[in-house]
Amino acid sequence: MPSSFHNLIEINIENNEDVGRTIIPSNALLQLEKLQQITIQGSCGGLEEVFEVVVVEGSGSSESKTLVPIPNLTQVKLDGVYDLKYLWKSNQWMVLEFPNLTTLSIEWCCSLKHVFTCSMVGSLVQLQELHISVCFDMEVIVKEDEEEEECDAKVNEIILPRLNSLKLHDLPTLKGFCLGKKAFSLPALDTLQIKNCSHIKVFTKGHLSTPHLKVIDTDFGICDVRTDVNSFIETKLEEVCTNIIIYSSVFLIIFSYIIR
Template sequence: MQGNAMQVIVKEEKETSSKRVVFPRLEILELEDLPKLKGFFLGMNDFRWPSLVIVKINKCPELTMFTSGQSTTPKLKYIQTSFGKISRERGLNFDETIDQTTFSASSEPTISKGMLCSFNSLLEINIEWENVGKTVVPYNALLQLEKLQQITIQGSHTLEEVFEVVALEGTNESQTVVQIPNLRQVKLANVGDLKYLWKSNQWTVLEFPNLTTLSIDKCKSLEHVFTRSMVNSLVQLQDLHISDCENIEVVVKEEEEKCDPKVNDIRLPRLKSLKLSKLPSFKGFCLGKEAFSLPKLETLQIKECRAIKVFTKGHVSTPELKVIDTGFGFRYVKTDINSLLKTKQEEVLLFISLLILEKAH
């Protein structure tokens, strides 16, 4: 349903009535490109939608309520918007206030700032070719993401940071650990200006204890993925795939602040698949001296990463890894990854030298 001047879908009559309004068979409701729409109905009647299972709302920036009265939707689980899926298990009425979902002042999003972007009801973030500004999740919403399960972002060229982490310099506050407890899947593609998934600092640490899949493709400004302080929180991470990111140098970045000296072993206990391809600036998985334990790693792919010299500078344990898939074919892991990479580099250099000698003769 479209209309530039439409403010309501159902208009309130002059004679007020307290009768309940029922849409007995309505299953799908789509509202799109309604710049003046303030609500479905602004009167005080109660609404019942016994069959409603799909609600899609897109480009309705002035929508701040659905109905003023009670609105019951027993089959509706979420609302689909251009920002993502919003939980609506309690019906179509909005209980959260706009203040709870204010975006960062620097973000300048084009997506609605109203109640449809309530972060504490957010199930999924799904953004395709939308301008959301520089940040998707503002700092003041980090503690409201208990329901968030999935993030998919494609083609947002102004985005610089997925989670805004503010540096609280000059304060005496201790370090804050923020968990995103139910986030399981993150997919980022064609986000050209993305510099950080989350910018680490000494005041705030983000943890993702249930993240299982992370896929990053064509994010040319990204230089690293995780920081040393939060990588041990990734206890459920199983699949990590990074491709076609020309400036990525490492997966795990060492921080300027010294980490706890007692923590000298980095574990990714469930990581099964690690695929790295078309990363011309990639130097290694981590260039710190900590030991790495990857006890479940079965698939390791390293292709078109011409700058790599070591996998890690510390010891790396991969008891289940049998072969590495490289641009030159599969290589059996007889000792460890670092030794294999060194051998492979020597083989490549020897091959190039032989070609040069052959051409010279």
């Protein structure tokens, strides 16, 4: 990586075993004013985070967060980065912001447990497409901050005003989009796919508004959303449980006849 990042427009890394633990060191975070695109693909042994965020000694005494914008980053694609654990490792003193990010695609990042934190997701005012697939350790898309009570007190509702396409595929440990208490408003969302996410129990625990969403593409096919996404998921879970009970009962009856 370059010694200076001021003129860096694009990061494109593919199958680089020597890339190290992080891509962008903490001392370069304020030099990314021209960065527009990040693409990381294939085996990058040992790469654990894209942006290094470290706690500066003595910062724990400050009551305010340091906001670090990455102002012109529009596209991020991560594919097959198996050891990646964080886009950045969040802490309560520094928050990265991505005000012009429009597209984020993550695939086959099997060590990644979450994508965003609640303290920074509100900065994604231009995000239009969010596609996450084949991430076997993914538990939530938006994770609560370590200081949950502080976050809840400052943020009543998180709005992603331009998000229109959200696709969640093959995330076997995903429990929900966000399991915190925050309310979410997704006023432009018209495409929602949730497929092969067998452990999802709820989309959000807080209130969810998706006024333009009419259908959800799921393992059950394309389904109408007659109430809200959370109610839809709850109803489908009940249907699945009922079907399992019915099928199990039928199987036991058939099996009992066979062994007679």
